[in-house]
Amino acid sequence: MSDHDIPRLGDGDVLELILDDHRRFEDLLRECRRTDTDRSSARQALAEVLVAHAEAEEEEVYPTLRAQADDISDHEAEHGEEEHAEIHEKLLAFLRVEDTTGEDYDEALEDLATVVNHHSNEEEQTILNPAREDVAVADRERLGAAWTARRNQLLDEGCASVDQVAAILTAAVDEGTLAPEDAREEAEKIKETADELAEEVEDGAKKGG
Ligand SMILES: [Fe+2]
Ligand SMILES: [Fe+2]
Ligand SMILES: [Fe+2]
Numbered sequence: 497m498s499d500h501d502i503p504r505l506g507d508g509d510v511l512e513l514i515l516d517d518h519r520r521f522e523d524l525l526r527e528c529r530r531t532d533t534d535r536s537s538a539r540q541a542l543a544e545v546l547v548a549h550a551e552a553e554e555e556e557v558y559p560t561l562r563a564q565a566d567d568i569s570d571h572e573a574e575h576g577e578e579e580h581a582e583i584h585e586k587l588l589a590f591l592r593v594e595d596t597t598g599e600d601y602d603e604a605l606e607d608l609a610t611v612v613n614h615h616s617n618e619e620e621q622t623i624l625n626p627a628r629e630d631v632a633v634a635d636r637e638r639l640g641a642a643w644t645a646r647r648n649q650l651l652d653e654g655c656a657s658v659d660q661v662a663a664i665l666t667a668a669v670d671e672g673t674l675a676p677e678d679a680r681e682e683a684e685k686i687k688e689t690a691d692e693l694a695e696e697v698e699d700g701a702k703k704g705g
Pocket of ligand 3: 575579614618
């Protein structure tokens, strides 16, 4: 048993179960930042729960919520799936860092943390909150059982090796959820240049600088 075993969840309201895991993401991101912990084990645990959580949401939860809650449009559900793909992309880069004590590790971890935190917040606001109003508790419990079963099954099988995450990304590109790698790299470079320019503008405008 490692220090970072992921609990298998029981039944309950799917919205509460999902929130529970979002807190788990934060805890594990923090574990990954620590210097007095087994970072490889924390990283692998984070990877497994991120993948199992998101895959089970897409398969078992999003389609029903989209159909039942008026305020959850196709746009919200599709945006959620895009963000899952972005998370898997940053996760793959993080898993590929060999030295868990170097700067590359810290950078890849913070890139991943940024997309995970953004997605948790947005999912809570645009998907879970409307579902709380529009979807009956009995349905939420039925979804909770389905989501948990799928999540736990993925965790039992192991779902976040480098090869497994790479395959999920390839599938996301094939389905049109994620742009192909060369386009994503180009977009990343444009963003970096724009950030540098923005910083120059701000520095130039600071008084007494
Ligand atoms: Fe989630
Ligand atoms: Fe999600
Ligand atoms: Fe977003």
